Amino acid sequence: xxxxxxxxxxxxxxxxxxxxxxxxxxxxxxxxxxxxxxxxxxxxxxxxxxxxxxxxxxxxxxxxxxxxxxxxxxxxxxxxxxxxxxxxxxxxxxxxxxxxxxxxxxxxxxxxxxxxxxxxxxxxxxxxxxxxxxxxxxxxxxxxxxxxxxxxxxxxxxxxx
Amino acid sequence: xxxxxxxxxxxxxxxxxxxxxxxxxxxxxxxxxxxxxxxxxxxxxxxxxxxxxxxxxxxxxxxxxxxxxxxxxxxxxxxxxxxxxxxxxxxxxxxxxxxxxxxxxxxxxxxxxxxxxxxxxxxxxxxxxxxxxxxxxxxxxxxxxxxxxxxxxxxxxxxxxxxxxxxxxxxxxxxxxxxxxxxxxxxxxxxxxxxxxxxxxxxxxxxxxxxxxxxxxxxxxxxxxxxxxxxxxxxxxxxxxxxxxxxxxxxxxxxxxxxxxxxxxxxxxxxxxxxxxxxxxxxxxxxxxxxxxxxxxxxxxxxxxxxxxxxxxxxxxxxxxxxxxxxxxxxxxxxxxxxxxxxxxxxxxxxxxxxxxxxxxxxxxxxxxxxxxxxxxxxxxxxxxxxxxxxxxxxxxxxxxxxxxxxxxxxxxxxxxxxxxxxxxxxxxxxxxxxxxxxxxxxxxxxxxxxxxxxxxxxxxxxxxxxxxxxxxxxxxxxxxxxxxxxxxxxxxxxxxxxxxxxxxxxxxxxxxxx
Numbered sequence: 001x002x003x004x005x006x007x008x009x010x011x012x013x014x015x016x017x018x019x020x021x022x023x024x025x026x027x028x029x030x031x032x033x034x035x036x037x038x039x040x041x042x043x044x045x046x047x048x049x050x051x052x053x054x055x056x057x058x059x060x061x062x063x064x065x066x067x068x069x070x071x072x073x074x075x076x077x078x079x080x081x082x083x084x085x086x087x088x089x090x091x092x093x094x095x096x097x098x099x100x101x102x103x104x105x106x107x108x109x110x111x112x113x114x115x116x117x118x119x120x121x122x123x124x125x126x127x128x129x130x131x132x133x134x135x136x137x138x139x140x141x142x143x144x145x146x147x148x149x150x151x152x153x154x155x156x157x158x159x160x161x
Numbered sequence: 162x163x164x165x166x167x168x169x170x171x172x173x174x175x176x177x178x179x180x181x182x183x184x185x186x187x188x189x190x191x192x193x194x195x196x197x198x199x200x201x202x203x204x205x206x207x208x209x210x211x212x213x214x215x216x217x218x219x220x221x222x223x224x225x226x227x228x229x230x231x232x233x234x235x236x237x238x239x240x241x242x243x244x245x246x247x248x249x250x251x252x253x254x255x256x257x258x259x260x261x262x263x264x265x266x267x268x269x270x271x272x273x274x275x276x277x278x279x280x281x282x283x284x285x286x287x288x289x290x291x292x293x294x295x296x297x298x299x300x301x302x303x304x305x306x307x308x309x310x311x312x313x314x315x316x317x318x319x320x321x322x323x324x325x326x327x328x329x330x331x332x333x334x335x336x337x338x339x340x341x342x343x344x345x346x347x348x349x350x351x352x353x354x355x356x357x358x359x360x361x362x363x364x365x366x367x368x369x370x371x372x373x374x375x376x377x378x379x380x381x382x383x384x385x386x387x388x389x390x391x392x393x394x395x396x397x398x399x400x401x402x403x404x405x406x407x408x409x410x411x412x413x414x415x416x417x418x419x420x421x422x423x424x425x426x427x428x429x430x431x432x433x434x435x436x437x438x439x440x441x442x443x444x445x446x447x448x449x450x451x452x453x454x455x456x457x458x459x460x461x462x463x464x465x466x467x468x469x470x471x472x473x474x475x476x477x478x479x480x481x482x483x484x485x486x487x488x489x490x491x492x493x494x495x496x497x498x499x500x501x502x503x504x505x506x507x508x509x510x511x512x513x514x515x516x517x518x519x520x521x522x523x524x525x526x527x528x529x530x531x532x533x534x535x536x537x538x539x540x541x542x543x544x545x546x547x548x549x550x551x552x553x554x555x556x557x558x559x560x561x562x563x564x565x566x567x568x569x570x571x572x573x574x575x576x577x578x579x580x581x582x583x584x585x586x587x588x589x590x591x592x593x594x595x596x597x598x599x600x601x602x603x604x605x606x607x608x609x610x611x612x613x614x615x616x617x618x619x620x621x622x623x624x625x626x627x628x629x630x631x632x633x634x635x636x637x638x639x640x641x642x643x644x645x646x647x648x649x650x651x652x653x654x655x656x657x658x659x660x661x662x663x664x665x666x667x668x669x670x671x672x673x674x675x676x
Binding site for chain 1: 340343344346347348351353354357358370373374377378379380382383384388506507508509510511512513523526527528529530593596597600604607608662663664665
């Protein structure tokens with residue numbers, strides 16, 4: 001593989017890189033960079049630009065007989081709606097720990113999966129949950145309320161009907 | 162010169178008669194394996210068998226060397242492969258259809274329930290066998306030079322095996338599946354506990370990304386099912402097959418199974434009734450080994466204590482395969498694989514339990530998700546991977562509990578491992594954990610200090626003490642590995658048998674409240 005280039009080459013000159021090695025390196029690196037480029041492009045594939053989940057905004061009507069502090073869970077949703085003298089509010093029933101659905105009880109919420117317990121305002125009272133239950137954005141439209149599960153609001157935010 | 166000439170028709174008839182025999186004979190490139198030489202070429206002339214070396218050391222064939230655990234793992238894998246392909250005839254990976262197709266397999270498809278049961282049991286057996294196989298490799302110090310890399314490949318296979326089981330868990334689309342995977346996906350998201358506490362999540366959210374990549378959505382739905390199906394039937398099996406090929410090849414290339422340095426003395430002379438070592442003089446000696454760098458099967462020890470792999474090793478392997486098949490079939494006849502109600506995203510199964518081998522982690526996760534689900538498993542995996550690079554000793558290779566300390570050390574480690582795990586868990590169960598004691602404690606502290614963290618620290622401290630006391634990393638490794646096995650057993654047992662609704666402690670499922 002060693003080459004001497006030209007008639008004036010001396011033994012003291014650094015040995016030139018053989019042409020074949022240059023071509024080999026070029027093909028190797030062009031292949032590597034093409035693969036890398038393709039890989040980086042493909043890595044975007046598993047994450048769709050629009051997520052295939054049902055709409056997070058929904059409309060519900062609260063029964064007129066609902067007592068203060070009593071939860072109303074709209075069918076098919078993981079949200080508990082409440083009404084008291086200050087207004088209407090919604091608390092997400094998805095446990096911040098590992099995504100189980102908490103159950104509203106007389107003294108707050110309980111998670112069936114790992115025993116987290118929450119106060120009626122969503123504060124963690126027991127168990128592994130890293131934060132309080134989320135309060136969700138509520139707006140009223142006539143007799144109905146519109147809940148947006150994607151927008152959280154500070155705890156204690158209530159909407160006057 | 163008298164040549165018997167046959168008519169073309171006679172020739173044809175003779176060829177036709179000889180065809181069956183010739184078909185069989187052409188399957189063997191070098192004739193039937195009846196002599197040592199043809200036995201050798203039987204092995205290296207066959208694409209599957211040549212993963213084995215031609216001759217096997219007598220030490221490797223002893224039952225107590227391996228207990229056949231590696232082959233049992235492979236056998237269980239092959240059984241899940243075959244039964245899995247059969248199940249794919251009827252299974253439909255779509256939320257509306259998945260559960261119904263499971264019911265079809267269970268109640269309508271002839272032998273469907275049996276095949277599914279075998280699949281389930283073989284998968285469970287594979288997890289058990291792979292853990293025991295790892296323990297065997299560890300306790301016989303088989304991970305040492307030159308087998309360090311194969312230990313790492315083995316760990317990759319452990320993770321792949323758990324991944325195969327976990328992805329298969331979602332496919333029935335029943336309550337058990339749905340909520341186990343919801344919990345699993347949220348464990349993947351649990352680095353958010355840290356990023357939330359540091360207020361970074363809005364621009365740095367590795368947890369959210371992991372969950373999104375796993376589920377393809379923010380909840381377990383059709384995207385998640387297709388992803389898990391793809392991983393379960395295609396991607397992970399391919400990865401497993403590749404890793405296994407490397408694993409077996411390296412076993413051969415790294416010099417066969419680990420053996421004690423005085424193995425020849427331990428084995429003694431060949432018993433009189435052993436199959437003869439050479440039935441004909443070899444035409445080829447081991448001169449090939451001279452141009453192969455590094456250690457090969459025969460370097461330095463000669464063929465004296467070896468026997469031909471065909472039939473000695475292959476018949477033993479076949480025996481383990483048949484035994485595994487028998488166990489799976491017997492279990493499948495006796496116990497049905499569970500199938501609960503169809504998945505309901507609004508009502509969690511209570512208690513929602515992961516597959517049994519994850520219940521130890523679930524027990525830890527019930528105190529804090531990130532440390533229990535990601536932190537401690539990562540620490541354990543990194544620690545296991547480092548073992549062969551930290552233990553560079555030679556004493557005790559190839560012996561059970563070999564190395565300084567030996568069995569007495571392992572015995573006392575068993576006691577320490579079990580008692581400390583039981584004490585820490587009992588305290589947590591009886592008196593609660595940090596939040597119950599200090600309600601206003603910062604979340605980061607709760608995330609970091611899990612009963613698992615305490616156990617890891619206790620075990621780590623104990624093993625450092627062992628390293629000092631015996632002046633040997635092997636002694637520390639023996640203690641640490643034993644302790645972690647104990648912790649795994651204690652946590653898994655509590656998670657499996659003593660946790661009920663709301664993950665509360667119950668002595669028996671009979672005490673569970675009616676709900």
